[in-house]
Amino acid sequence: AQKVTQAQTEISVVEKEDVTLDCVYETRDTTYYLFWYKQPPSGELVFLIRRNSFDEQNEISGRYSWNFQKSTSSFNFTITASQVVDSAVYFCALRPHRDDKIIFGKGTRLHILP
């Protein structure tokens, strides 16, 4: 089965705290692509990052970092020094190489409290 699980439905943290959003995926394909999207209150899904299955290097972009671990089929997203503007729903997504569509998790709603 091809599946993305985001076990955390909702998280609240106080501004400036670090927060990690978990993502676990399932796929039979050995080649696949993983994504994170942000959906702010305005509703538009904003692409954040793509990771190929053969590239296990972790990535950092400003306050955002991603930890990809094939051994545990996880692709977790950490926001360091969170800000109120980070409040949104975050989706992890998977595209198996042999498939032309992206499969989304149910999302994690993140509240950053001032």
Place this chain on the structure above:
Amino acid sequence: DTGVSQNPRHKITKRGQNVTFRCDPISEHNRLYWYRQTLGQGPEFLTYFQNEAQLEKSRLLSDRFSAERPKGSFSTLEIQRTEQGDSAMYLCASSPGTGNSPLHFGNGTRLTVT
């Protein structure tokens, strides 16, 4: 790059009526996708086009749903004889079509069936 454009932003209709949504993708993107998102859920794949060819349809897409992309540019999604269960956000996305390309989403059309 003007982004993916969807019209209308909101549509309220009575049960049994037909509705049509339009999506204008990013101009150089040959793939166009339709997704549906209900409250608290991630986007669910409905169908996609490569140029004007509709290559895949989800089982979610009942016979009342039809999508077209006649000239390989804009696309329309029509729902006939709407039901209350059709109430959702309908998202359009486009991509260049290469293997690991992310999808670029529009703002969506929110449908309410009363």
